[in-house]
Amino acid sequence: xxxxxxxxxxxxxxxxxxxxxxxxxxxxxxxxxxxxxxxxxxxxxxxxxxxxxxxxxxxxxxxxxxxxxxxxxxxxxxxxxxxxxxxxxxxxxxxxxxxxxxxxxxxxxxxxxxxxxxxxxxxxxxxxxxxxxxxxxxxxxxxxxxxxxxxxxxxxxxxxxxxxxxxxxxxxxxxxxxxxxxxxxxxxxxxxxxxxxxxxxxxxxxxxxxxxxxxxxxxxxxxxxxxxxxxxxxxxxxxxxxxxxxxxxxxxxxxxxx
Amino acid sequence: xxxxxxxxxxxxxxxxxxxxxxxxxxxxxxxxxxxxxxxxxxxxxxxxxxxxxxxx
Numbered sequence: 001x002x003x004x005x006x007x008x009x010x011x012x013x014x015x016x017x018x019x020x021x022x023x024x025x026x027x028x029x030x031x032x033x034x035x036x037x038x039x040x041x042x043x044x045x046x047x048x049x050x051x052x053x054x055x056x057x058x059x060x061x062x063x064x065x066x067x068x069x070x071x072x073x074x075x076x077x078x079x080x081x082x083x084x085x086x087x088x089x090x091x092x093x094x095x096x097x098x099x100x101x102x103x104x105x106x107x108x109x110x111x112x113x114x115x116x117x118x119x120x121x122x123x124x125x126x127x128x129x130x131x132x133x134x135x136x137x138x139x140x141x142x143x144x145x146x147x148x149x150x151x152x153x154x155x156x157x158x159x160x161x162x163x164x165x166x167x168x169x170x171x172x173x174x175x176x177x178x179x180x181x182x183x184x185x186x187x188x189x190x191x192x193x194x195x196x197x198x199x200x201x202x203x204x205x206x207x208x209x210x211x212x213x214x215x216x217x218x219x220x221x222x223x224x225x226x227x228x229x230x231x232x233x234x235x236x237x238x239x240x241x242x243x244x245x246x247x248x249x250x251x252x253x254x255x256x257x258x
Numbered sequence: 259x260x261x262x263x264x265x266x267x268x269x270x271x272x273x274x275x276x277x278x279x280x281x282x283x284x285x286x287x288x289x290x291x292x293x294x295x296x297x298x299x300x301x302x303x304x305x306x307x308x309x310x311x312x313x314x
Binding site for chain 1: 259260286289290293294297298307
């Protein structure tokens with residue numbers, strides 16, 4: 001094109017024109033580069049972070065299953081209502097250590113996510129559901145509260161809005177299986193720390209029941225609000241009693257991986 | 259700019275092609291390791307905790 005122009009006008013462009021052309025060319029290439037980098041960033045954020053977190057979380061679940069695998073008994077018979085007494089509550093582990101695995105059949109037959117101590121970026125972005133370390137442990141009277149990403153980094157609680165009252169949420173720790181029943185959800189502003197109270201949204205009240213509270217961002221691709229899901233502990237059974245029949249296949253699959 | 263870099267890479271054509279592929283790959287690694295995590299602090303997908311709007 002440059003040659004054609006030269007041929008047409010019959011003159012050699014001056015040094016100013018050459019510099020201008022170079023500037024425009026370099027600027028154009030930089031702008032195209034910036035555009036490609038932004039597109040790559042979108043791909044990384046929306047897709048790659050999930051690929052990465054899923055792989056990391058599968059590894060954590062595998063590790064945890066290997067740790068507790070030996071103590072898992074045969075699945076309990078469906079409908080067998082054995083009272084195992086007050087749930088065993090283990091001491092809170094150190095930051096970024098695994099507490100257990102969460103199974104939510106409503107989110108799919110293969111939904112298993114690690115529950116890890118802490119709600120800082122390093123936990124939530126890669127390790128799974130983060131346990132608010134100042135709240136109760138699974139099974140304890142009070143509020144066992146966890147946070148999870150709605151989008152990106154595994155999107156562990158993407159389907160939180162699809163829970164229906166009565167849905168079971170299973171928490172497996174080294175001590176046993178805690179069965180929570182979803183009660184309701186609530187959409188609040190990010191500043192509403194009272195949802196983490198021992199009795200959610202009732203500061204100062206003395207808890208008599210064991211709550212499970214899950215928090216995630218709302219709307220799905222935003223963070224203007226938080227969506228909160230509340231569940232209540234229904235039953236628990238020790239690890240020696242085996243997994244509840246409803247999730248026996250899932251637990252077996254997890255152990256099988258290990 | 260990229261043309262200028264390509265012309266100034268050493269070696270025969272095949273080596274220059276290999277070098278440029280490696281350079282693009284190195285740029286990608288740097289972006290994924292450092293640039294993108296930094297950029298993601300400006301997005302709002304990752305705020306899922308309560309009471310800490312600034313914390314990811």
